[in-house]
Amino acid sequence: xxxxxxxxxxxxxxxxxxxxxxxxxxxxxxxxxxxxxxxxxxxxxxxxxxxxxxxxxxxxxxxxxxxxxxxxxxxxxxxxxxxxxxxxxxxxxxxxxxxxxxxxxxxxxxxxxxxxxxxxxxxxxxxxxxxxxxxxxxxxxxxxxxxxxxxxxxxxxxxxxxxxxxxxxxxxxxxxxxxxxxxxxxxxxxxxxxxxxxxxxxxxxxxxxxxxxxxxxxxxxxxxxxxxxxxxxx
Numbered sequence: 001x002x003x004x005x006x007x008x009x010x011x012x013x014x015x016x017x018x019x020x021x022x023x024x025x026x027x028x029x030x031x032x033x034x035x036x037x038x039x040x041x042x043x044x045x046x047x048x049x050x051x052x053x054x055x056x057x058x059x060x061x062x063x064x065x066x067x068x069x070x071x072x073x074x075x076x077x078x079x080x081x082x083x084x085x086x087x088x089x090x091x092x093x094x095x096x097x098x099x100x101x102x103x104x105x106x107x108x109x110x111x112x113x114x115x116x117x118x119x120x121x122x123x124x125x126x127x128x129x130x131x132x133x134x135x136x137x138x139x140x141x142x143x144x145x146x147x148x149x150x151x152x153x154x155x156x157x158x159x160x161x162x163x164x165x166x167x168x169x170x171x172x173x174x175x176x177x178x179x180x181x182x183x184x185x186x187x188x189x190x191x192x193x194x195x196x197x198x199x200x201x202x203x204x205x206x207x208x209x210x211x212x213x214x215x216x217x218x219x220x221x222x223x224x225x226x227x228x229x230x231x232x233x234x
Contacts, residue, residue: 031059034066084206088232091181096213096231098177101134102162102170103153110197116152117219123166126159133219135196136175137203137212148200155215175213181232187225195228208232 006015017025024045031041036059102124108116113135121128132155140148153170154160162170187195196214203212211233219226 034059034063036062084202087202088181091183091230091232094180094182096175096178096180096182096233098175100156100172100174101153102156102160103134103136103151103173104170105138105149105151107147107149109147110200113150113152113196117216120152120154123162123169124154124160125163126161128160130157131155131160131219132157133214133216135214135216137200137208137210137214139209140200140203178231179234180213181234183230185228185230187228195230199230199232202232 007018007021008016010016028041032038117133120133121131124131134151134153134155136151138149138151151173153173156172185195199212199214202208213231213233215229215231217227217229
């Protein structure tokens with residue numbers, strides 16, 4: 001920065017500073033923390049009559065203002081993480097075992113998710129009455145969490161595979177073993193949109209892109225019930 005020149009540079013190139021210079025360095029760091037420019041600090045240090053007290057008096061108003069702003073930021077952060085921790089207390093910390101799923105990626109609106117899930121079984125052959133649906137939230141519009149990029153598909157198990165004419169639509173993806181926060185819900189089908197929205201909002205405020213995963217089991221069109229596993233991958 002060119003503010004402090006070492007008192008001595010020895011033959012090994014090691015810089016040596018006096019006790020007074022070390023004190024000045026501490027002061028400079030404090031002033032830089034509170035937004036005082038390097039040029040202002042240089043100008044003030046050139047004044048032969050400067051002292052810590054005079055320097056503090058000179059910048060007191062600015063320092064007090066910056067301290068107030070930093071406290072406000074700290075309070076906001078503390079409040080945010082308190083709310084986040086409260087949300088996480090509703091989940092259990094587990095080890096999610098690895099699994100594969102047949103998936104396709106798309107951009108969608110939240111309200112279209114149930115219709116997309118309803119249409120999935122026509123793309124697959126085998127024991128489709130036993131499908132486990134998988135949704136992975138990849139990205140979202142922070143200003144509108146109703147618009148996001150997802151991977152949607154079904155878990156890869158024996159006797160389940162895409163029909164030949166749809167084989168190119170779906171890719172096989174491995175979800176590796178993860179530590180995850182998990183919650184299981186037994187729900188009425190009318191709540192599917194709300195469940196995904198609730199976690200999508202949590203994602204948008206905590207930068208959880210690519211970290212949210214949903215698995216839906218026993219999704220019955222007749223009884224309009226399903227079991228929902230929600231995961232926040234760590």
